Amino acid sequence: MIRVRDLHKHYEGHQLFKGINLDIGKGEVVVFIGPSGSGKSTFLRCINGLEYFQQGQIIVDDIELPSIDRLRPETKDLETIRKVRLKLGMVFQQFNLFPHMTVLENIIEAPIQVLNTDRAATIQNALSLLRRINIEQKAGSYPEELSGGEQQRVAIARALAMKPEAMLFDEPTSSLDPEMVGEVLSVIKDLVNEGMTTLIATHEMSFAREVADRVVVFDSGDILETGPPEEIFTSPKTERTRIFLSRVLKQ
Amino acid sequence: MMKNIPRVLSLFISLAVLLLWAAPFASASSLEKIRQRGYLLWGSDAEGGAPYIFPDPKDPSKLIGFEVELADEIARELGVTAKQAQNAWDSLIPALMRGDSDIAMNGIEITPQREKEVLFSLPYYIYTEQLVVKKDETSIKGVDDLKGKKVGTLSGTVAQDILMNMGGVDVKIYSGQVEPYEDLAIGRLDAVLLDLPIAAYYGKPNPKLKYAGLPVGEGFYGIAVRKEDRELKERIDEVLSRLVSTGRLKDIYVKWDLWNEKQAKLAGLEKLFQEKGYVSLEESKKAPIYTFFPALLKGAGITVFISVISMALAVTLGLVLTVIRLYGRPPLSNIATGYIEIYRGTPLLIQLYILYYGLPNIGISLNPLTAAFLGLGMNYAAYEAELYRAGISAVPKGQMEAALSLGMTRGIAVRRVILPQAFRIALPGVTNDFIALFKDSSLVSVIAMVELTKTYGILAASTLRFFELGLIAALLYFAMSYPLSLLARGLEDKLKRSKR
Numbered sequence: 001m002i003r004v005r006d007l008h009k010h011y012e013g014h015q016l017f018k019g020i021n022l023d024i025g026k027g028e029v030v031v032f033i034g035p036s037g038s039g040k041s042t043f044l045r046c047i048n049g050l051e052y053f054q055q056g057q058i059i060v061d062d063i064e065l066p067s068i069d070r071l072r073p074e075t076k077d078l079e080t081i082r083k084v085r086l087k088l089g090m091v092f093q094q095f096n097l098f099p100h101m102t103v104l105e106n107i108i109e110a111p112i113q114v115l116n117t118d119r120a121a122t123i124q125n126a127l128s129l130l131r132r133i134n135i136e137q138k139a140g141s142y143p144e145e146l147s148g149g150e151q152q153r154v155a156i157a158r159a160l161a162m163k164p165e166a167m168l169f170d171e172p173t174s175s176l177d178p179e180m181v182g183e184v185l186s187v188i189k190d191l192v193n194e195g196m197t198t199l200i201a202t203h204e205m206s207f208a209r210e211v212a213d214r215v216v217v218f219d220s221g222d223i224l225e226t227g228p229p230e231e232i233f234t235s236p237k238t239e240r241t242r243i244f245l246s247r248v249l250k251q
Numbered sequence: 252m253m254k255n256i257p258r259v260l261s262l263f264i265s266l267a268v269l270l271l272w273a274a275p276f277a278s279a280s281s282l283e284k285i286r287q288r289g290y291l292l293w294g295s296d297a298e299g300g301a302p303y304i305f306p307d308p309k310d311p312s313k314l315i316g317f318e319v320e321l322a323d324e325i326a327r328e329l330g331v332t333a334k335q336a337q338n339a340w341d342s343l344i345p346a347l348m349r350g351d352s353d354i355a356m357n358g359i360e361i362t363p364q365r366e367k368e369v370l371f372s373l374p375y376y377i378y379t380e381q382l383v384v385k386k387d388e389t390s391i392k393g394v395d396d397l398k399g400k401k402v403g404t405l406s407g408t409v410a411q412d413i414l415m416n417m418g419g420v421d422v423k424i425y426s427g428q429v430e431p432y433e434d435l436a437i438g439r440l441d442a443v444l445l446d447l448p449i450a451a452y453y454g455k456p457n458p459k460l461k462y463a464g465l466p467v468g469e470g471f472y473g474i475a476v477r478k479e480d481r482e483l484k485e486r487i488d489e490v491l492s493r494l495v496s497t498g499r500l501k502d503i504y505v506k507w508d509l510w511n512e513k514q515a516k517l518a519g520l521e522k523l524f525q526e527k528g529y530v531s532l533e534e535s536k537k538a539p540i541y542t543f544f545p546a547l548l549k550g551a552g553i554t555v556f557i558s559v560i561s562m563a564l565a566v567t568l569g570l571v572l573t574v575i576r577l578y579g580r581p582p583l584s585n586i587a588t589g590y591i592e593i594y595r596g597t598p599l600l601i602q603l604y605i606l607y608y609g610l611p612n613i614g615i616s617l618n619p620l621t622a623a624f625l626g627l628g629m630n631y632a633a634y635e636a637e638l639y640r641a642g643i644s645a646v647p648k649g650q651m652e653a654a655l656s657l658g659m660t661r662g663i664a665v666r667r668v669i670l671p672q673a674f675r676i677a678l679p680g681v682t683n684d685f686i687a688l689f690k691d692s693s694l695v696s697v698i699a700m701v702e703l704t705k706t707y708g709i710l711a712a713s714t715l716r717f718f719e720l721g722l723i724a725a726l727l728y729f730a731m732s733y734p735l736s737l738l739a740r741g742l743e744d745k746l747k748r749s750k751r
Contacts, residue, residue: 049655086658100675110659155653159656159657
């Protein structure tokens with residue numbers, strides 16, 4: 001469903017990606033791990049066009065993302081990127097809920113504005129999403145009145161309301177208090193169990209091991225190795241993966 | 252020796268105190284001071300002041316005019332030279348009384364109101380009021396045809412009083428004598444009534460204008476001195492009498508094309524004025540202060556009206572500018588940036604002058620109200636744009652990313668996600684700007700809008716009650732702006748408490 005070929009990206013003279021290749025199939029759950037700054041977040045952001053790249057190919061469900069001039073993008077390129085984004089739901093580390101809208105408004109905003117869906121039906125759908133993540137009673141609250149865990153769950157519901165074909169999670173639990181990590185991970189786990197194509201960048205190793213079909217290890221803008229979680233966590237192929245894992249598993 | 256220092260010091264101090272106390276008595280008269288100083292300070296307004304006093308077109312650093320020559324004659328007779336003290340025409344008398352000048356001479360009509368404030372010399376010119384209309388005007392043949400017409404004149408002049416007292420005339424008050432004729436020529440006015448010398452210089456030579464009817468009214472220009480300077484007045488009277496009898500005054504008037512048969516009467520006026528020909532109308536000066544309230548309140552109403560409409564324009568245009576600047580493509584975004592920088596970097600006053608008096612040069616003539624709205628609105632739009640920009644850049648980057656990742660176009664994201672948050676951040680600043688605009692609206696008085704400040708200026712210039720009326724006008728401004736600043740503070744507090 002997602003195909004990346006020979007991806008090159010440099011930023012302010014600094015070479016980040018030097019030719020990345022990766023294929024992700026429909027229904028697959030891929031977890032990206034690696035040290036901070038290794039490029040796993042940037043990689044996810046490239047896939048939905050929040051970061052531009054200079055060379056290579058990213059194809060999402062038969063649509064090829066254009067590699068474009070950041071300062072003067074062509075209107076048709078922006079439209080192509082938007083089409084890709086409609087297929088991908090994105091969840092950010094900082095939640096990024098709209099602070100001036102209630103929980104319900106956050107969820108129905110994009111379907112109504114972008115897909116022109118019927119308002120009553122959209123609200124019904126939003127309420128059932130909120131029921132699934134167990135915060136139906138907060139529909140009328142503003143984001144600042146919610147805990148971090150609740151905000152992240154709403155952010156997931158907001159992305160799901162656009163009925164995406166795949167979900168991208170960019171370190172979804174990194175800015176949460178430890179006691180709230182579980183509630184967010186369990187929502188993601190439910191999604192995975194329903195068969196959603198899922199890409200997750202995370203530092204939660206046990207979670208990665210539990211849900212991943214495949215683990216991708218990033219280091220310094222390169223993929224060190226990929227493979228089933230059992231293989232990566234028990235017998236990594238490279239020395240650098242071993243060092244990284246021993247460092248994070250010690251904590 | 253050291254012990255003596257305090258005593259010496261105290262002696263010096265008592266001496267200094269004595270001198271300071273005695274000083275007012277020692278400087279016996281202004282005449283003495285003028286002689287010691289070596290020049291006579293004469294208050295006048297050279298801005299648009301032809302043919303009285305104006306910069307020489309051939310050498311703008313030099314002032315010329317018939318009053319310049321007269322001032323030189325008087326100064327020479329006093330054994331000194333004349334030096335001009337520039338002041339706006341309608342504040343010449345207050346400036347004189349404050350001591351900024353020794354005399355005020357600038358086509359100042361001898362009126363009962365003014366005679367209560369200052370002493371006037373013998374008349375040095377007999378003026379009449381001349382009506383000027385457009386060349387193709389047929390319905391206005393004289394002052395009797397002015398009912399319902401827009402007639403321009405100068406603030407604080409006798410012509411203004413004549414027009415006001417006629418009733419039913421739409422009087423437009425100007426603070427310069429050039430502007431009414433300009434406005435008449437481009438059709439903003441139906442007629443202009445002003446002193447003949449002004450009409451002769453500014454109206455007559457204009458091919459688009461003509462005189463209507465014979466001059467009306469008759470009055471005298473006099474040289475004003477402070478009440479206590481009777482000695483100076485008497486000296487000036489002597490000088491004027493001599494200038495009349497020797498024919499020197501006539502020479503000056505002939506040279507400036509101001510001589511007419513009426514001036515012959517100047518010679519006979521000496522007696523008349525010595526017998527105190529004028530009766531002071533005490534009651535007009537002593538009118539109770541509340542009689543001015545309706546006029547001031549009407550001015551305040553116009554101020555509010557102008558401010559509200561201009562602010563609405565500023566808020567809207569500012570938004571358009573910001574969106575184009577931040578999200579538009581070049582060259583549009585560059586134009587928006589240029590607009591903002593130019594409007595913020597030049598004085599509002601000059602923008603107003605260009606808009607109202609400058610645009611007619613290229614064939615665009617705005618009425619005063621439109622020019623006021625556009626002038627204030629377009630200026631403040633630049634400031635609002637900057638506030639919005641600050642608001643937008645204070646919205647976290649993640650908000651745009653979240654909106655885009657949901658498939659929104661940039662347009663929807665800006666409109667639905669970014670701007671609502673930016674507005675909340677910019678709101679206290681915008682409210683503060685509204686207060687500032689409210690006060691800046693006084694500047695539109697230069698484009699013939701009679702709002703609160705102009706109303707005050709007109710009333711004060713004709714009654715010379717600058718102090719009381721000024722306090723009332725200031726109080727009115729404060730009464731209107733203070734609730735606004737309370738509102739701004741309330742909004743700020745509310746925003747501090749809550750992010751939404």
